[in-house]
Amino acid sequence: MVNTLNRRNVVDPAVAEMLTDLEQKKRITNMPKSKQLKARKEAARYKVGLDLPPKLHESLKKIAEQECISVSGLVAFFLYQGVAEYNNDKVELSPYKRLSRCARFDYVLDLSKLENS
Amino acid sequence: MTILTIANQKGGVGKTTSAVTLAHGLAMAGQHTLLVDLDPQGHVAFALGMDKAPGLYKLIVDEERITDVAIYSRDNLDIVPGDKKTEKAKRSIIISNFPTEIMSRLLKNAPYDVVILDLAPSLDVLHISALMASDWILIPTRLDAMAVDGVNEVLRSMGEVAERGHRLGYSILPTFFDRTTRETVIQLKVLVETFSGHVWPPIPQDTKAREAPAYGKSLWEYAPRSPAISGYENNNKSGYISTMHRVMEVISGQHS
Numbered sequence: 001m002v003n004t005l006n007r008r009n010v011v012d013p014a015v016a017e018m019l020t021d022l023e024q025k026k027r028i029t030n031m032p033k034s035k036q037l038k039a040r041k042e043a044a045r046y047k048v049g050l051d052l053p054p055k056l057h058e059s060l061k062k063i064a065e066q067e068c069i070s071v072s073g074l075v076a077f078f079l080y081q082g083v084a085e086y087n088n089d090k091v092e093l094s095p096y097k098r099l100s101r102c103a104r105f106d107y108v109l110d111l112s113k114l115e116n117s
Numbered sequence: 118m119t120i121l122t123i124a125n126q127k128g129g130v131g132k133t134t135s136a137v138t139l140a141h142g143l144a145m146a147g148q149h150t151l152l153v154d155l156d157p158q159g160h161v162a163f164a165l166g167m168d169k170a171p172g173l174y175k176l177i178v179d180e181e182r183i184t185d186v187a188i189y190s191r192d193n194l195d196i197v198p199g200d201k202k203t204e205k206a207k208r209s210i211i212i213s214n215f216p217t218e219i220m221s222r223l224l225k226n227a228p229y230d231v232v233i234l235d236l237a238p239s240l241d242v243l244h245i246s247a248l249m250a251s252d253w254i255l256i257p258t259r260l261d262a263m264a265v266d267g268v269n270e271v272l273r274s275m276g277e278v279a280e281r282g283h284r285l286g287y288s289i290l291p292t293f294f295d296r297t298t299r300e301t302v303i304q305l306k307v308l309v310e311t312f313s314g315h316v317w318p319p320i321p322q323d324t325k326a327r328e329a330p331a332y333g334k335s336l337w338e339y340a341p342r343s344p345a346i347s348g349y350e351n352n353n354k355s356g357y358i359s360t361m362h363r364v365m366e367v368i369s370g371q372h373s
Contacts, residue, residue: 010314012363014354018318019309022302070353 050075055115119368120224120232122251124274127267128238131257131292132156134326134336135360136235137164138346139255141335142361143231144194148368151187151229154199155247156237162198165190166333171202176223178209183227191335195229207243216242217281220250231368240274248278253367254287260294260304260319268308286367287315290360294319296349317363318355320345 011019028039052060064071085091096114097107123136133156140152154161159169167190175181176197187195210216220243224232234247248254256271258264268289275285289312295301308316320326323345329336336346336357348356 011309012314012317014318014359015305015309015316018355019306022296022305026302068353068358 053111053115118224118227118229118232119253120234120251121364121367122234122236122247122254123257124236124244124248124254124271125256125258125264125267126238126240126244126270127258127264130238130259130264130267131290131320131326132238133160133164133235134330135255135257135290135292135320135357136233137161138336138357139360139364140196140231140233141165141191141194141337142357143233143364143368144191145337146361146365147193148230149193149228151183151195151197151227151232152190153197153232153234155203155234155243156199157201157203158237159198159200159203160330161196161235164330164333165196165335167196167198169200170198171200172197173199174202174206177206177219183223203237203243207241210242210246217245217249220246224250240270244274245278248274248285249281249283251285254285255290255364256287257290257292257320258308260291260301260308262304265304265308268312288363288367289316291316291319293322294355295322318348318359320356320360321349 024043028036028043031039060071060074064074067074082091093109096109096111098110100106100108121139123132123139125132136152140150144150152161153173155173162169167188170188172186172188176183176186183197186197188198190196210219213219215222220234234251236244236247254271254275256268258268272287275287278285289308291305291308294305305316305319321344323340323343325340325343326336326345329339332339336343340346344356346357348354348359353359
């Protein structure tokens with residue numbers, strides 16, 4: 001019976017997240033310098049840098065400002081929608097695919113049509 | 118109508134800054150808001166670029182109506198200003214009948230969605246009377262041992278009020294939060310361990326919050342993108358925007 005009990009988290013989620021971040025930063029600071037870089041990289045693994053066209057970045061910033069939200073939050077929202085649509089076969093990438101000259105990818109996406117729309 | 122009181126017997130913890138910022142924020146969010154200055158320093162009017170005036174004195178001693186005493190400050194925001202005459206008003210309350218019920222009586226039927234009471238850093242009859250009138254107490258505190266002790270003092274006062282049959286909800290708002298200072302982080306942990314869900318996300322230390330009153334502007338007008346408003350990294354997870362969300366939950370009855 002005792003095993004089925006779950007302790008409720010009564011701390012405000014934003015406060016709990018902040019305390020976790022602060023703990024993590026403190027833990028990293030206390031590590032030997034040789035290990036700090038790796039630990040910082042590990043801690044930042046959910047942060048990604050995206051290469052966005054400047055116009056798109058501007059539009060995102062404008063919408064985020066209008067809606068009083070962060071650009072990250074807005075991008076995550078649009079991405080959730082896009083991923084769901086892709087998984088439901090509502091998004092077709094082939095019209096935008098061009099052969100890539102880069103060895104890492106077979107194709108690149110030509111977004112100029114979207115940029116002008 | 119929801120009555121929210123900003124209280125901490127310790128001075129310099131950000132009571133007036135919080136009161137002014139939240140009052141103007143609520144007004145901008147469409148809530149018809151009244152901000153009442155119960156502190157003889159009269160800094161509410163000063164922070165909003167207005168003159169100190171004996172508004173509370175007129176309300177209590179001259180028994181003028183709240184609609185006559187309240188002064189327009191911003192769209193949707195009126196204030197009852199205070200000045201040194203507030204001290205005289207306190208003395209007249211002490212000799213009146215039912216002194217602890219005076220704020221409840223004065224604010225009854227006030228034509229506002231939200232009333233915010235900005236208390237002085239003291240424990241007196243006006244303090245108890247404000248607690249008796251309130252639905253929710255917000256306790257700003259610096260993250261140092263003396264200010265955190267001030268939180269306990271407010272809670273003791275709330276205990277006295279509860280003995281008179283009026284139970285209050287409360288939240289603790291850590292202010293002047295500096296995430297690089299060890300003592301700040303230790304005190305935040307102590308607060309969370311002691312008061313758990315009553316602790317709201319902190320307000321980052323921000324020079325803009327000190328500059329705004331000098332220009333007679335609220336933080337929303339003076340520095341809407343400052344860390345004090347939108348938190349570290351502008352992610353709205355701390356700062357007054359996050360406080361506003363929680364106050365709106367209190368007003369709508371979703372916060373318990």
